[in-house]
Amino acid sequence: MEATGRMTAEQPLKAMVPWKERISYGLSDTACNLAFQVISTYLMFFYTDVYGISAAAVGTLFLVARVIDAFDGPIIGIFIDRTNTRWGKSRPFFLWFAIPFGLMCVLTFTTPGFGDAGKIAWAYVTYILVGILYSCVNLPITSILPSLTNNPKERTVLGTVRQFGGTLGQIIVTVFTLPIVAALGKGNDQKGFFLTILIFSIIAVVLLLNTFFNTKERIENVQKVVRVKDSVKAMKRNWPWIIMILMNFIYWMAMTMKNQTTVYFFKYNLGREDLVPMIMALAFGSLLTLLMTPAVAGKLGKRNTMVGGLILAIIGQVIMGVGAHSLSVPIIIVGVVINAFGTGFISGLLSVMLADTVDYGEWKSGVRAQGLLTSASSFGAKFGMGIGGAMTAGILAAGGYQANKTQTAAALQSIEFNFIWIPIIGFVIAGIALFFYKADKLEKMYLVELAERNKKLTNQQ
Structure with a gap:
């Protein structure tokens, strides 16, 4: 161990992380989801049904903004790789960007009294900027993981704690946002959304600063x-x-x-908008599988565990489809629960398996580019959200959706297609891609070789 307390990569599989630090790490994702989940879940509804922007205009906005914004991930990843401070490479980003991120979240739900063109311009500026700042605080959560420990099992635990924290934030947002909006707005949804995101953003800033102060980068590049x-x-x-x-x-x-279409589906297809908080609360089911993820992944392997999660998610979506056609709320609830169990395994391993690719890339190339490689999480997620948001709005517009009106049969079908069937198609494609993932089988071998190689390089310096 060095005098600074940081551990170099030649000490394989010994960097354990205390629980205080694990929890602080997990709360970073709670912070991000408390603020940004409001945007990813409710911003389309806010734009169309509260701020008065058409679905077609929102679709174009989401596509353009997210495509532009998706490319900030690799740029920030490069900055992380080139950062060298006494706090490490990733930690400083929590300190530098927590407050700007929280402020921009609030501005995104601020509603200046502009005309149609002004509203769209404001939406473009705030939506793009909040996405960039989100990358500045969210990407380091993934890039710091390879530096917290080089123990694969410990990374799985950290990834699980992180996703538990993130899911907790997501559930708080999805369950309580609309009730808080109603309570604070008292009939004024614009005011309600503004005060709600203000509260969530303040909490998010505090939690991100907590992560900065209570984590340590042990594995030195x-x-x-x-x-x-x-x-x-x-x-x-x-x-x-x-x-x-x-x-x-x-x-x-x-x-x-x-x-994004959960609110639409229960409001228009079922006529039960009151069920949205309860349906969102069923995402608690994913917390159960998150807690099981380290043990299951230890026995089955990370790839096989994620494939199992995809299968459960698909089964849940199919059951929801049956419930949608029969207009049966109990059947839909069963499908939602099963789907939540599946997505728990998936979300719990995404960041862990991405962190593993840093070691794999270093083994193959001799370069440890944790910032650039883990920026794939931001690029993939934000590009996916952008395309998904654009497709959602485009499909709604093609179906003839009109906000706050009785929907046509075509509009109801477009909502159902977004809510039920598109996720099934995506999960099937993801499952096929995972069958080509072979890193699990090579992990022990390349970690040992990597540790020996880095030990030699350190001794030569």
């Missing part, structure tokens, strides 16, 4: 500053990384389309 051209080498022949980019894209596209 042999290369203090990684050059861009060297970072690119870590992508070559890194097939697990490519597959995880695809996984992030597909998963978040499918989940965005489903989450």
Whole structure:
């Protein structure tokens, strides 16, 4: 152990993380979801039914903004690789960008009294900027993981704690947002959404600063500053990384389309908007499988555990489809619960398996580009959310959706297609992609070789 308390990569599989730090790490994702989940779940509804922007205009906005914004991930990843401070590479980003992120979340739900063109312009500026700042605080959550520990089992635990925290934040948002909006707005939804996001954003800033103060980067990169051209080498022949980019894209596209149309489905297809908080609360089921993830992954392997999660998610969606056609709320509830169990396994392993690709890339190329490689989580997720949001709005517009009016049969079908069937298609494609993921079988071997190689490099310095 060095005098600074940081552990170098030649000490394999010994960097354990205390529970205080594990919880602080997990709360970083709670913070991100408390603020950004309001945007990903309710912003389309806010734009169309509260702020008065057409579904077609929102679709174009989501596509353009997310495509532009998706490319900030690799840029921020490069900045992380080139950062070298006494706090490490990833930790400083929580300190630098927590407050700007919280402020921009509030501005996104601020509703200046502009005309139609002004409203759209305001939406473009705030939506793009909040996405960039989200990357600045969310991407380091993934990029710091390889530096917290080099123990695969410990990473799985940390990934599970992180996703537990993230899911907790997501559930708080999805269950309590509309009731809080109603209570604070007292009939004025614009005021209600503004005060709600203000509360969530303040809490998010505090939790992100807590993560900065209570985490430690133990695994030191042999290369203090990684050059861009060297970072690119870590992508070559890194097939697990490519597959995880695809996984992030597909998963978040499918989940965005489903989450964004939950309110529409229960409001218009079932006429039971009052059920939305309760349905959202059933996502608690994913917490059960999150707690099981380390043990299940230890026995079945991470890839096989995620495939099992996809199968459960598909079964749940099919059951929801049966309930949608029969207009049976109990059947839909059963499907929602089963789907939540499946997505718990998936979300619990996405960041862990992406962190594993950093080691794999270093083994293949000799370059540890944790910032650039883990930026795939931001690129894939945000590009997926952008495409998903655009597809959702486009399908609603094509079906003739009109806000706050009785919907036509075509409009109701477009809502159901977004909510039920698109996620099934996405999960099937993701499952096929995972069958080509082979890193699990090679993990023990390349970690040992990597540790021996880094030990030699350290001794030469």
